[in-house]
Amino acid sequence: MQQETELESVKTAKRDTTETRRRGAGQWAVAWRRFRRNKAGLAGLFIVLFFTFIALTSPWLAPYPPRSFQSLYEGEAGQPPSSKHPFGTSRAGIDIYSEVLHGARGDLYVGVGATVVAVAIGIVIGAVAGYSRGAGGEILLMLSQVFYTIPLLPLILLFARVFQIMVVRGFGLTLILLLLGFFGWSTISFIARGEILSVRELDFVQASRSLGASRWRIIFRHIVPNILTPIIVTATLLIAGNILTEVVISFLGFGDANTSTWGITIQEGIMYMRTEWWTPVFPGLATLFAVLGFNLLGDGLSDALNPRLRD
């Protein structure tokens, strides 16, 4: 008899855990339901998926290989948009349509990759700065402030120039990716630190500390998953910013001349802008829509994930 009640209580306990688990997973379902109602956010998601698809399949989608001057040999350089060259060709004989498709690959690689690097650095530095109370935390906070204050674009341009000619060659776009990541983590670290300061004293953290969990285990097993939402939003917006910066870097001629990017096509077009307007116009439009997509997605995620606005 007693055994049976015990069994019963175990059963209820089991039901309870499954229920809580379902509610835990439901958090994302609630967010998705909120997001689905947001037309602008959905539009952003579709634009981002569209550009991701292009970036993944550009070698097969594009009629010409990247950085190919083949149209010159076909006698079709400097032609306005036509059915064979939907976005026209540049004076040097580059098919702009192919170049825009290949550029999506290059620019998304840099934009997303640099953000991954920045988020990784930012979370580690911000988490440690927020969690440790000693001088180490102060120094890390100061380091973030330094990286927040310094003029990033000039420094990135200088590093790109010197690295390309002197220190390491053949890195191509990955060099730009790493530079953007290493210089751009400060916002993420501020957010991580702020969130950790508010989560640090909560009961579940105290509980795991009293169970003897190590500092690193507490930070990365218990705290980081709790601060992911604001970081996801910021990271999405950071991708947009990184794409814009990459376009600027290539436009100024500090990028990788052997890989297709939107910025380099714009730069090659400005010499003959008077007669051949299509060369700078289309890669710029591509940049505009890609960045717009990530911005819309970021705003939509911010609305959907913000618990204060949840109804």
Added chain:
Amino acid sequence: MIKTTKANIVVAGITTYIIRRLLFMIPVFLGVSILTFAISNAAGDPIALIRQGIRSAPPQVLEALKAYYHVNDPIYIRYLYWLWDLLHLDLGRSVSGTLVIDRMGPWVLTTLELQVPALILAVLIGLPIGVFSARHQYSKSDVSITTFALFGYSMPTFWLGLMMIIVFSLYLGWLPPAGAAGITRIWWGSEFGDRIAHLIMPLAVLTYVQLATFVRLIRGNMLQVLREDYVLSSRACGLRERTVIYKHALRNAITPIVTILGLGFGSSLSGAPALETAFSWPGLGYQFVRATFALDIPLIVGITVVITIMLMVANIITDLFYGMIDPRVRLG
């Protein structure tokens, strides 16, 4: 005995605050200058670059140049020489032979000539538009304002500039596309009109982009503030809508914006290379790009240092404004 009035405390707080910020500037400044100095010197020594210009330099001249740039010393000694010269307001000579410090004044002014009016215009236009947009959330005009702003901050600034050059300079022929470099800084006489003509397009582009960011922030902050209880209660007390919005709500919505405004100034200063290059506007950014291409080490280091100082000063001014607008913020 000094009477400690409230005003006294505030002033003392601000003074210690400024001192603290100035002290914080020192490590930032040293960090940036060491980084720039090291990386640009990794690119080669100035002598080799000068020799590309002068094919047959007499040995005495070469010796003198080597002594001037301290080529034979290790890099940290060279950095200390550079720092010592900087304390005497000397940034060295560029590879072309001119004193770097002499070039900085005009370049800084040229950059500010573009940045400051753009910032002022963006604030003046952005405030009422942002407030209007927040008060009529999800109305047709709000949607169009938000879309207009969204395009503004999703666009490469320099590209918008190029599009304007194509339309207004190359096709319509109304405005000069570039070439402000040739005009001396005279704010009167016949050159005045020319200078203005060169300024219009870059100013319009920069204002639009700043305006876009600004409108977005004001709208977002206002929306949050308008949900607060005290807005409801002041309405319930029968205050006029104008008073509620502009006196009570806006004051609270504006504080975070002041910070972001300072940062926006910083980022647009940092982003100046692209816009200034698109318009050949001879400010700090344009000159930085040219110096970096030429690997003119003293010039690169000089411009970076000047931009860093400008950024830090802008940050301090922003924080002071912040304390002025929001009395809850105690600096110190």
